[in-house]
Amino acid sequence: MPVPARGGLRLVERNYLVYRRSWLVFVSGFFEPLFYLLSIGVGVAALVGEFTLSDGTTIGYTEFVAPAMLAASAMNGAIFDATYNIFFRMKYAKLYDAVLATPMRPWDIATGEVTWALLRGAAYSAMFIVVMLAMGLVESWWAVLALPVAVLIGYAFAGAGMALTTYMRTWQDFEFVQISIIPMFLFSATFYPVETYPDAVQWLVEVTPLYQGVALLRGLTTGSVGWEMLWHVAYLAAMGTAGMYVASRRLGRLLLK
Numbered sequence: 001m002p003v004p005a006r007g008g009l010r011l012v013e014r015n016y017l018v019y020r021r022s023w024l025v026f027v028s029g030f031f032e033p034l035f036y037l038l039s040i041g042v043g044v045a046a047l048v049g050e051f052t053l054s055d056g057t058t059i060g061y062t063e064f065v066a067p068a069m070l071a072a073s074a075m076n077g078a079i080f081d082a083t084y085n086i087f088f089r090m091k092y093a094k095l096y097d098a099v100l101a102t103p104m105r106p107w108d109i110a111t112g113e114v115t116w117a118l119l120r121g122a123a124y125s126a127m128f129i130v131v132m133l134a135m136g137l138v139e140s141w142w143a144v145l146a147l148p149v150a151v152l153i154g155y156a157f158a159g160a161g162m163a164l165t166t167y168m169r170t171w172q173d174f175e176f177v178q179i180s181i182i183p184m185f186l187f188s189a190t191f192y193p194v195e196t197y198p199d200a201v202q203w204l205v206e207v208t209p210l211y212q213g214v215a216l217l218r219g220l221t222t223g224s225v226g227w228e229m230l231w232h233v234a235y236l237a238a239m240g241t242a243g244m245y246v247a248s249r250r251l252g253r254l255l256l257k
Contacts, residue, residue: 011099011112012119033069033076034131040065040191051193057224059139066137067217068190070146071153073128075181075210077121078154082161083177086113087168096255106251110244114158121154122147132221140223149220149233153213156236159243160209166250184210189218212236 048061089095096109129146132138161177168174187197188210194202205211212232219225 008104008108008110008112008115010104011109012116015113015116033073034128036072037062037066037069037131057222059222062135063137063139063222064193064218065191066132066135067146067221068188068214070125070128070132070150070221071210071213071217072185072190073124074121074150074153074213075157075185077124078117078158079161079177079181081117081120082113082158083165083168083174086162086165087171087174090165090251090254096251100255106248106255109251110162110248113162114155114240114244114247117158117161118151118154121158122151125150125154138221140221140225142220142223142225146217146220149213149216152233152236152240153210153216155240156209156213156243157240159240159247161243163243163246163250166247166254184208189214209236209239 044061050058050060051064052058099109100106125147129143129150164177188205188208190210194205194211197205212235216229216232216236219229
């Protein structure tokens with residue numbers, strides 16, 4: 001996880017001051033996965049039977065879908081700030097040109113912006129966990145780790161999203177973000193067990209970043225916990241750290257000319 005230095009914290013403070021009067025924009029990303037949970041996880045659940053997990057645990061369809069929607073909520077909160085907002089600040093507001101005229105460096109920008117994206121993703125995730133608790137969708141005490149894992153998911157997508165944004169040239173390039181995010185949201189074992197896919201497709205799903213988060217959160221909320229979950233943690237941590245490194249290097253090349 002990023003530990004922003006003083007310069008990075010100043011950027012977090014700046015973003016807070018900008019958004020404190022625009023809280024509707026801030027929380028908007030929470031509602032999409034919530035609506036999916038209520039419409040599919042609850043509505044369709046009456047038509048779908050129970051699921052048996054790999055360890056033999058049997059759960060209902062709503063309990064199966066809910067942790068996946070939590071992972072999607074963390075992803076949405078982080079990716080929005082780490083892509084569209086950073087592109088605007090970099091290309092149009094010229095915020096980072098002004099920031100780099102101070103003692104702050106590109107790494108401060110990367111840690112500050114990723115930390116802000118994590119705060120946004122954590123806020124979405126915390127609200128979603130409250131909804132899950134209220135609906136009785138948490139089956140295990142391991143779920144106390146759900147919020148830290150949701151923050152880790154946000155870290156992975158925020159770091160990668162910021163790195164990719166430094167390569168964007170126009171708003172049209174963000175079509176590639178949607179082309180990546182929507183299939184992951186629909187097919188990362190969010191609505192069906194990964195075992196329902198053919199072997200080749202199953203392998204493809206299992207290497208996607210959202211699947212790592214879904215598998216982690218589903219294991220924690222259902223109590224189906226195993227050592228293989230450490231692989232998911234390492235994957236997400238490496239993805240976020242690599243993204244932050246690339247983003248800071250790219251910002252230095254683009255802005256310190």
